[in-house]
Amino acid sequence: MMFWGLGGIILLKLVYPYLSKWIEKIPYQFGKKVTTFLLVFILFDSVITFSAEFRQSQRDRGIPATNLVAQLLDYYFPNDVLDKIFQNVKAVND
Incomplete structure (x- = not known):
């Protein structure tokens, strides 16, 4: 813990x-466009990740x-593929 504090x-x-x-x-307009792009990308990635994991639980x-x-x-x-990407994920019972 001390290491992370330091x-x-x-x-x-x-x-x-x-x-x-x-x-x-960074110019304001360029920064705004980059921020918007990154936000959309992260949201898209999150939706795909959630959907893939949810579908895996349905398959199981x-x-x-x-x-x-x-x-x-x-x-x-x-x-x-999902097992390779998310190696530490463990299924829990509902």
């Missing part, structure tokens, strides 16, 4: 001032894919 202090005292000055140099319970989205999730995110 790391946080070093980050705030040494790295943050330079990073803050660099960020302030034996629920078949009844629509196109579920079929696409089964095709692109089968259990072996």
